[in-house]
Structure formats: C-alpha cells, structure tokens
Amino acid sequence: xxxxxVFLMVLVAVLSMADVVLMWFTDGPDYDIMxxxxxKFERAYGEKVVVLNLPYYLEYKPKLAAMAKAGxxxxxxxxxxxxxxLEYAIDLKPLVEKYAGMKFExxxxxxxxxxxxxxxxxxxxxxxxxxxxxxxxxxxFYNKEIFKKAGIEPxxxxxxxxxxxxxxxxxIKQSGAARYALVYDYSxxxxxxxxxxxGGGIWDSEGKNIIIDSAESIEALEFFVKLHDEDLIPKAVxxxxxxxxxxxxxxMAAMYVSxxxxxxxxxxxxxxxxxxxMWPYKRQRAVxxxxxxxxxxxxxxxxxxxxxxxxxxxxxxxxxLFLVPDRKDLSDKVTIEDPVIKPVYDLVMKDxxxxxxxxxxxxxxxxxTASIIQKNRTVIIDAIKSAVAKEKTxxxxxxxxxxxLREEAAKSR
Numbered sequence: 001x002x003x004x005x006v007f008l009m010v011l012v013a014v015l016s017m018a019d020v021v022l023m024w025f026t027d028g029p030d031y032d033i034m035x036x037x038x039x040k041f042e043r044a045y046g047e048k049v050v051v052l053n054l055p056y057y058l059e060y061k062p063k064l065a066a067m068a069k070a071g072x073x074x075x076x077x078x079x080x081x082x083x084x085x086l087e088y089a090i091d092l093k094p095l096v097e098k099y100a101g102m103k104f105e106x107x108x109x110x111x112x113x114x115x116x117x118x119x120x121x122x123x124x125x126x127x128x129x130x131x132x133x134x135x136x137x138x139x140x141f142y143n144k145e146i147f148k149k150a151g152i153e154p155x156x157x158x159x160x161x162x163x164x165x166x167x168x169x170x171x172i173k174q175s176g177a178a179r180y181a182l183v184y185d186y187s188x189x190x191x192x193x194x195x196x197x198x199g200g201g202i203w204d205s206e207g208k209n210i211i212i213d214s215a216e217s218i219e220a221l222e223f224f225v226k227l228h229d230e231d232l233i234p235k236a237v238x239x240x241x242x243x244x245x246x247x248x249x250x251x252m253a254a255m256y257v258s259x260x261x262x263x264x265x266x267x268x269x270x271x272x273x274x275x276x277x278m279w280p281y282k283r284q285r286a287v288x289x290x291x292x293x294x295x296x297x298x299x300x301x302x303x304x305x306x307x308x309x310x311x312x313x314x315x316x317x318x319x320x321l322f323l324v325p326d327r328k329d330l331s332d333k334v335t336i337e338d339p340v341i342k343p344v345y346d347l348v349m350k351d352x353x354x355x356x357x358x359x360x361x362x363x364x365x366x367x368x369t370a371s372i373i374q375k376n377r378t379v380i381i382d383a384i385k386s387a388v389a390k391e392k393t394x395x396x397x398x399x400x401x402x403x404x405l406r407e408e409a410a411k412s413r
Contacts, residue, residue, distance in 0.1 A: 018050035020300050023077035025056035037313045076301030079293045082130045089129035089295050099306035113328035117365020124367050132326030135291035136260040138193045139348050144273040146254040149177035159278035169232045172254045181232040183244045183253040188380040195220045199283030207362035207369040213402035221394040228388050263322040276344045278351040285355040372408050
C-alpha cells in the first residue's frame with residue numbers, strides 16, 4: 001500500500017511536468033534509441049515528453065492497469081497485448097489519416113502484415129486501440145564451425161526439407177562435431193512452429209475446429225520425440241526446464257531454435273562463427289512472429305505513437321535493434337550495418353516473407369479462439385512433455401489434449 005501511494009505521488013509530480021507521458025519497458029538495448037526519437041519529437045513539436053520506464057514483469061502491467069482503471073493512464077504506453085486496453089484506449093481509426101497520411105484501409109492492411117491478429121481484433125471490436133510497432137521472428141541459428149567439422153553446408157537460397165534437416169542432424173551427431181545437433185526453446189509457442197511446417201496446428205486456420213489430434217500434428221510431435229530419443233536434442237531442456245541458450249552459446253549444440261530477439265545478445269556473447277537457416281518444412285513453410293504495440297490513451301499520446309512509427313523513425317528503431325518494422329512498406333527501409341547480423345537478418349526476412357501463416361492466427365491471436373490456448377499453455381506443454389518422457393505415445397498425448405481443449409472451447413461458448 002505504501003509503495004502504491006509513493007508511486008501515485010511521484011506520478012502526480014511527473015504529470016505536472018509533462019505535455020506527454022510515455023510509459024515504457026526496456027526490452028534489450030532499446031531505451032537510448034527510444035529516448036533519441038522522443039527528443040526529436042520534442043524538438044519538432046515543442047512538447048515535453050516524460051518517460052516512465054518500469055520493469056515489465058514485476059511492475060509494468062499492474063501499474064498500467066491500475067492507472068487505466070483509476071482514469072489517469074499515461075498518454076501512451078508500450079505493450080505486448082491489446083485486449084486488456086479495449087475499454088481504456090482511444091479509438092485510433094479517426095486519427096490514422098491525420099497522423100499517418102494514409103487511408104485507413106491501406107494503413108490497416110499494411111500494419112497487419114506481420115501481426116495478422118491485429119486486423120482480427122479490429123474486425124471483432126470495430127475499434128483500433130494500438131499501433132503495431134516491431135516484430136521478431138522465430139529462427140534457427142547454427143554454429144558454422146560445427147557444420148564445417150561435420151562436412152555440412154546448408155542451402156542459402158531455400159529451406160531444407162524436414163528429411164534433409166534430420167539427415168544433417170544425424171550427421172552432426174555421428175561426426176562427433178557437437179554433443180547435440182539441436183537445442184529447442186522450452187515454449188508451446190515455439191513448438192507450434194514445428195506443428196505448422198508439418199501442416200498441423202491447434203485450431204484450423206478458420207478457428208472453427210481443434211486439429212491438434214490431426215495426423216499432421218501428431219506426426220510433428222512424433223518427429224520431436226524421435227529427436228529426443230536419438231539424443232539429438234538435450235532432454236534436460238524440455239523435461240527439467242534447463243536453460244536452452246547455454247547449449248548453443250558454449251558449443252554443445254550445433255543449432256538453436258529461438259528467435260530474432262536473441263540477435264543483439266548473440267552479437268555480444270557468441271565467440272564463434274554463426275548464422276541462420278530457413279525453417280525446414282514438411283508440407284508448408286511457416287515462420288511465426290511476435291512483438292510489441294504502442295497503445296495511446298489520449299490524442300496527445302497518439303500523436304507521439306504515430307511519430308515513433310513513421311517512415312523515418314520505425315526503420316531506424318528496427319534496424320538498430322535487428323527487429324522487423326510493423327509496416328510492410330518499410331521492411332526494405334531497414335538498414336543493418338553489422339556484417340555478421342545483416343546476412344542473418346536478410347535470410348530470416350526472406351523466410352518470413354515467403355512463408356504462410358498456417359493456423360497461428362487462430363491459435364495465438366484471434367480474440368475468439370486464442371484466449372483458450374493462452375489460458376492453457378501449461379496443459380499444452382505438459383502434453384508435449386508427456387510424449388517426450390514416454391509417459392504417453394505422441395498420438396495419445398495429442399488426442400487427450402484435443403479432448404481437453406474441445407471441452408474448454410465448449411465452456412466458452
């Protein structure tokens with residue numbers, strides 16, 4: 001209670017000094033870049049911006065929610081989700097042409113390209129409560145030195161098939177070039193990318209039927225289990241929660257399934273020659289994305305939000321942090337100067353732009369269906385673990401999961 005009171009007192013003092021209040025959480029080395037762009041806004045408009053920078057997981061969400069419910073939100077906030085702010089954020093639709101200089105329909109299609117669920121939220125609620133900011137993409141990184149020792153050269157202009165990828169993993173293991181061929185992030189969201197390249201998913205692409213027990217989905221899990229059974233993936237990550245990144249960073253694993261949010265960290269930490277491969281595929285190509293939004297609560301905040309996402313500032317922010325700008329018309333305006341990062345970034349962007357979206361919208365972003373998946377992330381990961389641990393077959397694990405999710409879906413209707 002005392003902490004909350006102190007925070008509110010500080011907030012009142014901050015609000016009295018500011019024309020615009022921006023609430024921000026730092027996500028990697030982004031704070032200085034954001035500050036420099038805010039300074040440009042202040043020079044251009046003569047308005048004072050005060051930034052409230054808070055730790056995301058510990059303080060940010062609860063304080064933003066408390067401020068919104070009390071009727072005193074910041075003018076604009078960085079966010080990972082839009083649905084909690086539907087009641088509090090202003091509708092940006094009438095402001096798009098004024099501040100972005102684009103017709104609304106053109107703007108909506110443009111900013112929805114990398115965040116396919118954004119358009120779904122607008123269609124369901126008839127309101128635009130945020131601006132897509134930057135995305136990151138799931139990626140497969142590899143240690144070039146290990147590949148060279150194993151005599152493997154990945155294709156540069158196309159993805160491997162799943163069978164080719166598996167053969168390369170076997171060759172790495174048999175050559176002794178690395179202890180493991182692959183380490184895979186412990187995440188149902190990350191695992192889902194494997195579902196999609198096999199042609200499966202959790203919901204179908206229309207969000208009408210649960211398909212986690214389809215032949216394609218079960219085949220994806222069987223493949224994942226096989227990689228563990230053959231000691232190509234360390235079991236400790238998925239069965240005990242061991243940190244995955246260290247296996248790649250210390251050279252124990254030749255490849256790492258993670259995402260482009262790791263690029264800035266890799267640049268500083270990796271002491272070997274490394275790169276990325278496109279996502280291997282069985283029936284379809286798919287690359288999943290995630291990322292951030294900017295949510296304005298006042299028109300003053302909207303003015304700053306559109307400034308930060310304009311054709312000058314958004315490519316600059318994305319380029320310095322190796323992210324994807326959430327405007328398709330600006331994706332080719334990003335400049336990556338680092339000679340190691342640039343080929344990795346270009347390859348991931350090629351893979352992303354050539355890939356379909358599978359059923360990831362219904363699974364993770366559709367407001368009618370994704371909430372069921374989000375609420376049951378632990379149940380999903382437990383189903384995958386039960387197959388890896390040989391407590392169930394892959395078929396039984398996903399059939400049981402499908403039954404549970406259908407029951408959950410029925411309750412929500």
